[in-house]
Amino acid sequence: MTTASNLPHLWLPYSQMQTAPMPVEAAATSGSTITLADGRTLIDGIASWWTACHGYNHPHIRQALIQQAEAMPHVMFGGMVHQPALTLAQRLSDRLPGDLERVFFTDSGSVAMEVAAKMAIQYQLNQGREGRHKLLSFRGGYHGDTLAMMAVCDPEEGMHRLFGDALPQQIIADLPTTPETLAALEALLSKRGHEIAAIITEPLVQGAGGMLFHEPETLCHLRRLCDDHDILLVIDEIFTGFGRTGTFFACEQAGITPDIVALSKALTGGTLPLAATIARKHVFEAFLSDDPLHALMHGPTFMANPLACAVANASLDLFDQEPRLEQVRAISAQMTTELEACRSLPGVRDVRVLGAIGVVELDTLDDPEALKRAFIEKGVWVRPFRRIVYLTPAFTITPDELSTLTSSIHQVLKDHLG
Numbered sequence: 160m161t162t163a164s165n166l167p168h169l170w171l172p173y174s175q176m177q178t179a180p181m182p183v184e185a186a187a188t189s190g191s192t193i194t195l196a197d198g199r200t201l202i203d204g205i206a207s208w209w210t211a212c213h214g215y216n217h218p219h220i221r222q223a224l225i226q227q228a229e230a231m232p233h234v235m236f237g238g239m240v241h242q243p244a245l246t247l248a249q250r251l252s253d254r255l256p257g258d259l260e261r262v263f264f265t266d267s268g269s270v271a272m273e274v275a276a277k278m279a280i281q282y283q284l285n286q287g288r289e290g291r292h293k294l295l296s297f298r299g300g301y302h303g304d305t306l307a308m309m310a311v312c313d314p315e316e317g318m319h320r321l322f323g324d325a326l327p328q329q330i331i332a333d334l335p336t337t338p339e340t341l342a343a344l345e346a347l348l349s350k351r352g353h354e355i356a357a358i359i360t361e362p363l364v365q366g367a368g369g370m371l372f373h374e375p376e377t378l379c380h381l382r383r384l385c386d387d388h389d390i391l392l393v394i395d396e397i398f399t400g401f402g403r404t405g406t407f408f409a410c411e412q413a414g415i416t417p418d419i420v421a422l423s424k425a426l427t428g429g430t431l432p433l434a435a436t437i438a439r440k441h442v443f444e445a446f447l448s449d450d451p452l453h454a455l456m457h458g459p460t461f462m463a464n465p466l467a468c469a470v471a472n473a474s475l476d477l478f479d480q481e482p483r484l485e486q487v488r489a490i491s492a493q494m495t496t497e498l499e500a501c502r503s504l505p506g507v508r509d510v511r512v513l514g515a516i517g518v519v520e521l522d523t524l525d526d527p528e529a530l531k532r533a534f535i536e537k538g539v540w541v542r543p544f545r546r547i548v549y550l551t552p553a554f555t556i557t558p559d560e561l562s563t564l565t566s567s568i569h570q571v572l573k574d575h576l577g
């Protein structure tokens with residue numbers, strides 16, 4: 160069998176190159192379909208890692224990209240600003256709850272979270288609260304692949320043991336989803352709250368951790384505990400932001416205002432890399448000082464790339480002009496009805512839907528590669544991981560395309576399980 164290691168030069172993500180099968184080659188995209196180099200077309204069930212919320216090649220986004228490319232593809236952000244970034248920062252702060260109003264642009268989700276962590280730790284220092292260097296995060300969480308973020312990911316998935324001293328030692332707890340876990344977190348904070356700069360969580364759904372859902376109430380508990388202990392609440396909306404859970408931002412469902420929010424994935428409608436870390440007024444104000452050491456020392460070379468900002472503005476136009484959240488509701492209802500058939504299959508542990516996220520959880524998933532191949536043979540792009548098969552389609556997917564996806568999942572699981 161030819162494996163990924165036979166590819167010339169490329170090193171692929173999350174792959175044991177010696178055994179990973181040769182990847183398929185994509186040649187073109189349109190709407191919810193991906194055309195392969197060999198001419199086959201696949202209906203995309205996951206919108207390219209949850210980014211392509213308007214489908215691929217949306218003409219409004221393309222138009223914005225071309226226009227910006229003609230005017231100014233890139234310019235440094237040191238000592239210089241530009242209209243695409245000014246407009247985008249304004250629009251994000253208008254959309255976010257409360258006084259989340261200071262936007263720091265970066266180019267990937269992991270880096271947006273790194274910036275959030277630096278902001279939180281330095282916020283505490285700037286206030287003269289020494290010794291608050293720790294971050295508290297939750298089992299099942301995922302916040303990126305850089306070293307500092309690995310340390311706040313789920314300990315198993317973040318390979319904490321393997322990397323040992325290379326990772327900073329942070330505090331990992333259970334999400335407070337039950338009276339017991341809430342009491343445990345309260346006890347932990349009573350003891351160690353004075354060491355903690357920020358609590359970090361994904362809101363409503365731990366995505367890469369296996370599409371694990373929790374109630375909005377959990378976020379309310381976290382907000383209250385952070386207030387009680389002078390800890391900042393950092394909400395990682397990189398996966399959930401821009402409608403995926405049914406509201407524009409997931410934290411809206413809890414009615415809370417985090418101190419810092421990170422956005423990326425669907426920010427540009429899945430066309431260009433861009434991320435943002437947004438701070439509340441009081442967080443920003445803690446950096447205003449005569450002391451140069453109180454400044455936030457961070458600045459990616461491609462910070463606020465004008466092309467990326469222009470397409471993010473175009474993506475927000477589409478949320479204003481087209482009924483995206485209604486489409487999410489319709490997708491949610493259709494997935495709830497159609498994935499239900501999977502529940503009675505042997506080997507299926509759970510079927511759950513939140514917004515435009517549909518999940519079939521299995522007892523075990525021994526050979527994900529066999530399932531992936533079977534999905535491609537059915538003409539769909541579905542990527543099982545951990546113990547789950549899931550759908551996070553573009554919000555513009557047609558009901559027929561979505562039915563093809565859900566019935567393919569049912570058929571493939573029926574053929575391969577039990």
Ligand SMILES: *Cc1c(COP(=O)(O)O)cnc(C)c1O
Pocket residue numbers: 267268269270272301302303304361366367395396397398423424
């Ligand atoms: C994808 C993701 C990240 C990391 O973003 P990258 O752009 O891949 O660095 C961080 N947090 C969450 C919740 C994500 O889903």
